[in-house]
Amino acid sequence: MIETATQGVISGVMMGAIYALIALGLSIVFGVMNVTNFAHGEFVMLSMYLSYVVGTALAWDAVVTPVITVPLLFFFGIITYHLLLHRTLRQMYVVQLAVTVGLQILMRSAALIVWNAQPRALQYSFIQGNFEIGGFTILTSRLVAAVVSLLFIGGIAYFLNKTWAGKAMRAASDDFDAASLMGVNYKRTYALTFGIGSALTAVAGGLLMSFQQTDPVGGIRFGLLSWCVLALAGLGSIPGLVVAGIIVGVAEALTVSFFDPRSRLLAVYAIFILVLWLRPRGLFGRR
């Protein structure tokens, strides 16, 4: 029993890093820009499908597909911002919710039409396989994905804290009137921020496609995951995001090991409600 638990924890930690990466994209958009993107999970779903398309069309390995999907999602994010989100900034909050809900439905239904309900997967990735450490199996794909996720998270953290562009993004979120007086073009900054947040999902998508399959309703699951991790972490702390991601990943893995594999969603949901009830600002939240 302890072995099952430990195995679950190991796999959960690795998945947690990936979840943290997905949540990071959301954290940038929500935490930095204060924009609520209900469709974030669908962006992940879209990235996975695009990885599938690129991977099958060019016979590329899943892990390599982000080379194309990242720019694609980046531009998709910028276009979405300009077309839909920019107008919602000065309106009532519910408008932003409604618009992004609409976007979510749009993306999900469009995916259903284009690819129908059959799950899609790519051929075996080169990072497939596993190895043993101390009697426990580690799936290489998960490990690589986790490491790459952490690298990207670290990179983004550096970008936000140390570079001018990153600081401009954060400044723009705090007070865009003041920031624009200081020479920061807030519309462009926001679009850029949203683009980056979207592009990050493409990295995660590519990594995920190396060992998972995708289907049109996967967006619900990724959406719930991202928001749950974000709620658990709270706003303003990137390391906190990693910790929260790991907690959720482990909880999910343990639920799968000891209960029904189908109940993974329930575990995440339960955490979500509990966090909102008992500690709405999250474990590491600033606000």
Add this chain to the structure above:
Amino acid sequence: MNAKTLTSRRNLFLLGGVLLAALIPLALGKNQYAMVLVTTVLLYAVLATAWNIIGGMAGQLDLAAAAYLGLGAFTTGTLLMRWNITPWLGMIVGGITAAGLAFLIGFPLFGFKIKELWYALSSSALVEVMRVLFLMWDQVGGPTEQYLPAGLSAWYSLRFNNYVPYYYIMLVILIAVLILTTRIRYSKLGYSLLALGEDEDAVEVLGVNSQAAKLKALMIYAFISGVVGGVYACLYGYLHPSFFSTSMSMEVAILGIVGGMGITYGPALAAIVMVSFREFLRANLGGGMEGLYLVVYAVILIVVALYQPRGIAPLLERGIKYIKTYFGELRHGRPADAESR
């Protein structure tokens, strides 16, 4: 505008609509397909009008209509199958159960200063959570369809072999819900909710318990959805976790938003137009393109949210006012002319 001015002309109009609606089965009764269509329209009209209470009045974007409907359906169906309890009673129990679920979800999420976002997110996941839960719950059927028994008499177990009785049941429920919504709108709860949607802090310092108000609205809406769920189960004649449909929940919310949040008859109107349109698409496109109606719905939602967040109904009201002034001028001449005589 207060309760008194509402009674006169508008009510006459509505009464006319009701009578018209009551006569429809006489014209279409033989056409099974048409009856399915109008009954479905009524179903969505009820759900959307009830949604208005939590969406339009309380300002919460609920995306879990099917969670409450499904729970009501399963409650009613299970009561009938296991203990032969008539769905007339069962649907009330179903409504109460749904309201109970609403309380569980709403209580933590409606706390003071918690943004509407969190309830919206939670509700969007709730439907799927319920679906998975019921898929795993073998005692109430799990993944297999459970057929409701025909039982003693058609009226006892609410199992009819054509749509006409269901149509009338739905119509009665719709009328009841419309009246209820109007009553709420002009009561303490209604005013409190409306103000809450404007400014939660301001309304709290005036003595309104915002959490309690939102919960009340949610539970009323959930109760109605649960009751409808009971009828839904009898209508389809079986129970299945697919009742917990995320797309249905989205549809209900869209109808509520597009129809005009807070205006009583708006969602019902939206239901008539958009559900008919949806069935039209479904009949003519078929195959994988069925999902297209949702794409159209989503686009409509986005457009309405961006350009007319108060929905279509205010536009309608303005249009009616415009027509009235136009005809008024025709009859009495323009005000300036009248004075100069």
Add this chain to the structure above:
Amino acid sequence: MDAQPMLKVDNLTKKFNDLVAVSDVTFEVRPGEIVGLIGPNGAGKTTLFNAITGLYKPEAGRVTYKGVNITGLLPHKICKLGMSRTFQVTRAFAHMTVEDTVRVGAYNRCGEKNVQAKVDQVLGLVEMEDIRGRVCSDLGLASLRKVELARALATEPDMLLLDEAGAGLNATELGAFMALIQKLNRDYHITFCVVEHVMQMVMGLCHRIVVLESGEVIATGTPNEISANQRVIEAYLGKRAVRC
């Protein structure tokens, strides 16, 4: 006037992460008084109000109202006990009419049967009967301030906290507003605590004044005492002004 204060604030501290907005503030308001809360911008006056009325939870300290500990209570509970307030930036219910706005407040104590009478009474008191059907987003500033006051009045408070209710009003409007507050204070026995920048209002209305600077109380006293207080002058005008 009774000996027991209506509102008693003891050692109240409110922090936002590391920023201390209100630090160890102690003061009281006695029944029937109009107490003014003044101080330069950023002194923490609105934060103090928010902490008292339940919109913020203080990190330390105690708020007692009519002998009941209301520290950290939810605003609606505080309103039920008899204290309400207005806001610095008017937070009207933009899409509601004046009448409906007042009605929301009236429901605090009235049931469906007598709510309309209460609404009519309050509208008459603030002389807004003629615009009862106007939507709040159509109103000018002076009217908006009166609506905020009216809806708080409708809750039948014993005490009202007004946050910069005089700001932006011209001389006539200000005079009328001040007269209204005095009437409410004398004839309807409502205790007031007002945050104000408009000196005319402060000096003309208040029985006592509490001065806040950088989150701390630096002086309390009658209007005459305060206007002569060196520390206060320094806070507003800077050290050099004191020498004049």
